[in-house]
Amino acid sequence: MSTNKDKLVIFDTTLRDGEQSPGASMTKEEKIHIARMLERMRVDVIEAGFAIASQGDFEAVQAVAETVKDSRVCSLARAVGPDIIRAAEALKKANAPRIHTFIATSPIHMKYKLQMEPEKVLQQAVEAVKHARQYTDDVEFSLEDGSRSEPEFMYRIIEAVIKAGAGTINIPDTVGYGEPEEYGAMFRRVIENVPNSDKAIFSTHCHNDLGLAVANSLSAVMNGVRQVECTINGLGERAGNASLEEIVMAVRTRQDLYPVDTRIDTSHIVPTSRLVSSITGFPVQPNKAIVGANAFAHESGIHQDGVLKHRETYEIMRAEDVGWGNNRLVLGKHSGRAAVKARYEELGHTFDDAGEFQVIFQRFKDLADKKHEIFDEDLHSIIAGTEEPVEHYRLASLDVHSRSGQNPRAQLQLMIDGEEFAAEAEGSGPVDAAFKAIESVVKSQADLKLYSVNAVTQGTDSQGSVTVRLERNGRLVNGVGADTDILVASAQAYLDALNLLSNGESKAKGV
Ligand code: KIV
Ligand code: ZN
Numbered sequence: 001m002s003t004n005k006d007k008l009v010i011f012d013t014t015l016r017d018g019e020q021s022p023g024a025s026m027t028k029e030e031k032i033h034i035a036r037m038l039e040r041m042r043v044d045v046i047e048a049g050f051a052i053a054s055q056g057d058f059e060a061v062q063a064v065a066e067t068v069k070d071s072r073v074c075s076l077a078r079a080v081g082p083d084i085i086r087a088a089e090a091l092k093k094a095n096a097p098r099i100h101t102f103i104a105t106s107p108i109h110m111k112y113k114l115q116m117e118p119e120k121v122l123q124q125a126v127e128a129v130k131h132a133r134q135y136t137d138d139v140e141f142s143l144e145d146g147s148r149s150e151p152e153f154m155y156r157i158i159e160a161v162i163k164a165g166a167g168t169i170n171i172p173d174t175v176g177y178g179e180p181e182e183y184g185a186m187f188r189r190v191i192e193n194v195p196n197s198d199k200a201i202f203s204t205h206c207h208n209d210l211g212l213a214v215a216n217s218l219s220a221v222m223n224g225v226r227q228v229e230c231t232i233n234g235l236g237e238r239a240g241n242a243s244l245e246e247i248v249m250a251v252r253t254r255q256d257l258y259p260v261d262t263r264i265d266t267s268h269i270v271p272t273s274r275l276v277s278s279i280t281g282f283p284v285q286p287n288k289a290i291v292g293a294n295a296f297a298h299e300s301g302i303h304q305d306g307v308l309k310h311r312e313t314y315e316i317m318r319a320e321d322v323g324w325g326n327n328r329l330v331l332g333k334h335s336g337r338a339a340v341k342a343r344y345e346e347l348g349h350t351f352d353d354a355g356e357f358q359v360i361f362q363r364f365k366d367l368a369d370k371k372h373e374i375f376d377e378d379l380h381s382i383i384a385g386t387e388e389p390v391e392h393y394r395l396a397s398l399d400v401h402s403r404s405g406q407n408p409r410a411q412l413q414l415m416i417d418g419e420e421f422a423a424e425a426e427g428s429g430p431v432d433a434a435f436k437a438i439e440s441v442v443k444s445q446a447d448l449k450l451y452s453v454n455a456v457t458q459g460t461d462s463q464g465s466v467t468v469r470l471e472r473n474g475r476l477v478n479g480v481g482a483d484t485d486i487l488v489a490s491a492q493a494y495l496d497a498l499n500l501l502s503n504g505e506s507k508a509k510g511v
Contacts, residue, residue: 008251008260009201009227011045012038012244014276015064016076017205018235019049023450023469023478024280028060033383034232035064037275037348039071041268043244045098047229050076051090052083058090065094072138074098079128088135099132100170101125102142105149105157122157126164133165142205146171147178147186155193162196168227169200173216176209176239184219191224203227206242208234213242218250221260232276233284233291245269245290245322253317270323271347271376278380281467281478281493283454290322331379333368340364340379347376349383367463370484378463381482392417392502393442393495400430400487410434412491414441431490438491444498446470450478453486466493472501 015031018024026034031048038046048064049057065073073094077083079101091097103114103125110116116124125141132139141161143149149171158169171190173183187204191197204220204227206213217228234243248266251258273291277284286293296319306313331340340361341351351357363382368374396413410433411424423441427433431451450469455462464486468479479497483489 005255005261006226006259008221008258008262009044009203010244010248010262010264011047011074011203011227011229012043012231013047013205013229013241014038014231014235014244015060016047016049017229017237017241018231018276018280020237021235021240021280021282023476024235024282025477026060026279028056028063030279031060032063032067033349034272034276034279035068035071035073036350037268037272038232039068040265040348041272042263042265043071044263045072045074045227047074047076047100049090052077052086058086061087061090062093065091065097069095072096072098074100074140077101077128077132079103079124081131084128084131084135088132091136096138097136098138098140098168099136100140100142101128101132102144102170103128104144105154106145107150108148109145118153122153122160125157126160129161129164129166137165137167139166140168140170140203141166142170142172142203144172145174147173147183148175151186151189151193154190158190158194158200159196162194162200167200168203170203170205170227170229172205172229173207173213174205176207176213178206178212178216179210180212180215180219183216184223187220187225188223201226203229204242205229207237208239208241211239213240214246214250217242217247218258221251221258226260233273233282233288235276235280235282243289245273249290249317249322266321267323268348272323274376275348275380278465278480278482281452281465281469281480283452283465283467290317295319296324331364331368331374333365335364335368335374337361343376344379344383347379349379367484378482381463381465381480391499393438393498395488395491395495396420398434398488398491400434402430408433410437410487412437414438414495416441430487434487434491435494438494438498442498444470444472444501446472446498446501449476451490453490464489466490468493468497470494470497470501475501477501 019026035046049061051058051061061075075087075090077087087099103121110121129139129141202225204217204225206216228247230242230244230247232244234240248262248264270291284291303314394415396415399411402408407426408430409426414421421441423437425433425436425440427436449471452467454465463482463484465482466489470477477497477500479493481489481492
């Protein structure tokens with residue numbers, strides 16, 4: 001980071017707002033993996049969850065707080081006593097804890113959601129900040145739905161919470177309604193009109209409902225904001241949040257323009273994106289900026305010719321600077337334990353004991369027998385497949401007959417709590433037949449909400465990565481499966497989702 005630039009604080013909320021994406025819930029172990037990668041990437045603040053939302057969220061924040069040393073760890077808390085106490089408890093062992101407390105400040109939210117008078121909201125905000133300051137000197141205050149709040153009221157509440165001890169003031173565009181020029185100008189006016197604004201760092205937090213989250217965040221930066229809240233792959237509630245990789249690379253690439261820089265080690269961006277995608281089962285679209293498979297691929301002859309002659313003719317960033325290239329390496333069936341373990345460590349996975357690694361190594365060997373080359377994406381999917389807390393349902397074997405002009409027929413053997421069941425069914429396609437065969441035994445009464453298949457790597461021997469989203473009684477889960485045979489991957493993903501549904505503490509969210 002060059003010295004004449006201000007520091008832009010990168011606040012990652014993949015584990016909190018990202019997790020609020022329908023079906024993107026993560027287990028504690030998955031959150032720890034992602035947090036380790038974020039720390040390695042040198043993210044400044046990791047929002048690990050919403051401690052009061054559920055016991056699972058509390059334990060995840062606590063575990064991340066215990067694991068991460070080089071980034072601040074933060075928990076969200078509404079501006080009420082029990083939330084703040086729970087957040088403080090979860091963060092007790094953090095090296096650098098932050099409590100992030102919020103209350104809505106727009107007329108529509110105060111009137112209909114909170115049913116509170118503005119004066120009462122102001123008073124509660126101040127009390128919450130003072131309360132949070134009893135546990136840590138790093139308190140962030142957010143004005144929920146800030147972009148639709150009355151300017152004069154915002155000035156008063158911001159001045160009061162800064163006086164009460166908030167060091168960071170976040171004004172979110174909660175519903176993704178803002179527009180870059182307007183949202184940036186809002187920050188400029190706030191900073192000019194709040195008498196003690198120089199005592200706090202201003203922060204942006206944008207949702208992508210109109211596809212403007214990154215543009216709005218960058219406009220805020222141009223108008224004095226020095227913290228950006230964002231997520232890996234733009235994961236998040238509804239259309240998602242501002243994407244971390246796009247913000248960081250925009251600022252890094254246009255140093256001629258932005259008065260800021262970050263301390264992010266960008267070479268970890270692609271591996272982290274892959275990890276989040278394989279854990280959540282949310283694929284990255286091929287044309288996604290920075291981390292999409294096509295982001296650095298030139299198809300047209302004119303472009304290829306230009307790049308070969310002088311790379312900068314068509315490339316504004318280097319693929320290797322964001323972690324493409326160094327993840328293409330390749331392990332195979334002759335690779336030994338040390339090489340596999342070392343690669344996992346480079347990817348941010350450490351193993352608590354030899355037994356845990358042995359299970360992973362065996363899965364690695366099984367996969368290496370089926371395909372020649374094992375890529376980083378394969379290693380992530382091997383890990384992702386080991387972490388379900390309880391495996392009630394397991395696929396023992398699958399046989400699908402498919403012939404043109406006839407309905408496909410699936411025969412399978414299922415293990416349910418250790419007992420073997422056989423089933424068969426016809427379907428309109430081979431995947432449908434496999435799912436029907438499973439349901440003929442399990443009778444889950446779950447609704448299939450999404451089925452998606454992606455190639456984990458390139459080539460016809462690539463693993464197919466399948467995501468199956470099921471809903472039962474209002475609860476959504478994403479099951480994932482990966483195998484070189486996509487029918488097997490599909491059945492595994494379906495069973496993974498059933499395991500999550502049947503598992504009480506699993507990936508359920510409490511909010
Ligand atoms: O979008 C939002 O307003 C939030 C706040 C809780 C920060 O996520
Ligand atoms: Zn949000």
